[in-house]
Amino acid sequence: MQFMQLVRKEILAEWRNPSQLGGLFSFLAGVCFLCYFFSGDVHPAQWNLLFWIVYLFLCFFASARMYEEDNIRYRIYTSQLVRPLMLFSAKLGYLWGLLLLLSGVLLTLLGALLPVPGTGGLAWLVLLALVSAGFACLGCFTSLLSSYGQSRQMLVIVISLPLCFPLLGSAYAASLELLTGGEAWLTKLIPVLAIDLLALAMATILLPLSWKA
Amino acid sequence: MFLKKLWWKLLGAALILIVLNRGLLTPLKHGIVDLSPTRSQAGATAIFEVFAYNSHYDRDPGSVRAYLRPHRPASPHREGDLLLAASTVDVRSATHLRLKFDLPAFLPDPQKLAAFTLIVDSPGDGPAVLPGKLIIGQDSIQVEEGIRAWTSRGSPEFSEWRKHWFPYRNILVETIRNTFFHVSLWFAMFLLLALSVYYSFRYLRQPLVDFDLRAFALVRTAMLFGLLGCLTGSLWARYTWETWWTTDIKLNMAALTLLIYLAYWVLRLSIEDPDRRRRISAAYNAFALATVIPLIFVLPRLTDSLHPGSGGNPAIGADDMDNALRMIFYPSVVGFMLLGLWMASLLYRVDRVEIRLDEGENIF
Incomplete structure (x- = not known):
């Protein structure tokens, strides 16, 4: 119940400040158009690379805002009302949904502007759901850590970029398998799932320890 | 009492000297x-x-x-x-x-x-x-x-090997000696990183400054070892693969590991409050190691690599490495680990003295 209320709070906060979400969608549309304008006919491997690079930037922009409003005074107040882990779970759930939405739009738009076979279907949905879960976890955790530092936005990118690579690499391999019509895409999802679980477990263990001041 | 504290440092220094001497001066077999x-x-x-x-x-x-x-x-x-x-x-x-x-x-x-x-x-x-x-x-x-x-008439008897000389391998030739430095440095780096995570966890459970100083000193030494591992690897690649750097997955994942710990350093520098800095960087350090494990040990195994142990290349298993190399390789691994611990302990002591001086304590 509390979880749903906190997710609702995130959605309401987003709704009351639509310029940020609008900015994300504008960026997405603009980059897709640029890819279409400059690329012409693309090979599935190039399409795959473009997709994941744009996705990575979307992740950074989306996750950098997660603890933006959380200045120290507000954090002390919040932590008295809800458990930090619950707040983190709500932010994680919201970011997961947001990333899933953004990646779905990206897939549709990039697939329409630069058509390549194999972009769609349940397999892509499963892949995007798993990858978004992992990125949401990494993004939320690094956003929380960098919210304590100076120049937060840049810090989120600096500390999360190298951490994202294992997940990005596994996702790239799995989606390339889908695009080239390979049969082993399900096997290649196993590392994605493993990294998701590892990131989630580490965040769950470390969050209560890092929260205390 | 004095030797009780010193023995592992002396052992580390002795092993490194033996490795330098035997590893660089033992000739190759013909x-x-x-x-x-x-x-x-x-x-x-x-x-x-x-x-x-x-x-x-x-x-x-x-x-x-x-x-x-x-x-x-x-x-x-x-x-x-x-x-x-x-x-x-x-x-x-x-x-x-x-x-x-x-x-x-x-x-x-x-x-x-x-x-x-x-x-x-x-x-x-x-x-x-x-x-x-x-x-x-x-x-x-x-x-x-x-x-x-x-079919030979009677089996010929071959001359005896020079057992303690290193094997001659086409392409590798004299660079085979780099095994004692490149591989050992990486092994030592992982030990230091694992220990730093141990101290980070200890700090998160019991916030004593000492734990954080130890973790940070271990990370810095591990980064130095990682950098040296990259440099010795790059030099080796130049002679064997004819390029300073390739798209080989293990090579690039190792470089990413260094980036992760560079980010750790940036994170520490960006938080002003010392208590918060220690807590947040300890959490990041523990999280980073969890990411490094798939980066180094899982992802390279899913694809072909020029490195040993992947893509059908031999590793350091029982049948892959010559016994003459083993005689130097194992001491070099232990030697570099002990050297790393020694270096980290020195960095830790310097940091501790700096903190005591900052607090206005007379340390002399």
Whole structure:
């Protein structure tokens, strides 16, 4: 119940400040158009690379805002009302949904502007759901850590970029398998799932320890 | 009492000195660098020029012998028997031979072309092998006739290896010594990172400044070792793969590991409040190691790599590494680990003194 209320709070906060979400969608549309304008006919491997690079930037922009409003005074107040882990779970759930939405739009738009076979279907949905879960976890955790530092936005990118690579690499391999019509895409999802679980477990263990001041 | 605290440092320094001495000064066993020509025809009299490394053929020219053997015999149980001795061995210099073989009309192989291994045996140097470089063709195939012609009359006795010399490997040659530095530095780096995570966890459970200082000192030393591992790897790649850097997955994942810990450093610098800095960087450090594990140990195994242990390349398992190398490799791993711990302990002590000076304490 509390979880749903906190997710609702995130959605309401987003709704009351639509310029940020609008900015994300504008960026997405603009980059897709640029890819279409400059690329012409693309090979599935190039399409795959473009997709994941744009996705990575979307992740950074989306996750950098997660603890933006959380200045120290507000954090002390919040932590008295809800458990930090619950707040983190709500932010994680919201970011997961947001990333899933953004990646779905990206897939549709990039697939329409630069058509390549194999972009769609349940397999892509499963892949995007798993990858978004992992990125949401990494993004939320690094956003929380960098919210304590100076120049937060840049810090989120600096500390999360190298951490994202294992997940990005596994996702790239799995989606390339889908695009080239390979049969082993399900096997290649196993590392994605493993990294998701590892990131989630580490965040769950470390969050209560890092929260205390 | 004094030695009780010092023994591991002395052991580390002694091991490093032994590794530097034996690892750099032990010679390589003799090896065959090149063979010319590399193609011949069954039934012909073939003359081959052979160039060797670290050989002393001119010391006892009459005792140098050479043999040809099928690289992949048709029937494996006959491998030891199928051997053709050179009819003439002409020693041109310490490292140059001219060999004459009277090749039988048929090969012990069901293919028209078959690969053969050259073995050169010299009493002073021991045997040297050039596997599969020579290709011999045949016009018609009669495997049984071939086996009869290639079966040696009595098995030859090869000279004794120089057991403590390092093996000669084509492409690697003298750079094989880098195993003691490049690989050991990475192993030591992982130990230091694991220990730093241990101290980070201890700090998160019990926030004593000492734990954080130890973790940070260990990370800095691990980063130095990682950087040296990258540099020695790059140098090795230049000599063996002819490039300073490649798209090899293990290489790039190792570079990413360094980036992760560079980000750790940036995070520490960006938080002003010391308590918060320690807590947040400890959490990041623990999280980072969880990411490094798939980066180094999982992802490279899912794809081909030029590195040992991936893509069918040998690693350091029981059958992959020469015993002479092992004698130096294991001490070098332990030596670099102890050296790393020593360096980290010095960094930790410097940091601790700085904190005490900042607090206005008279440390003298």
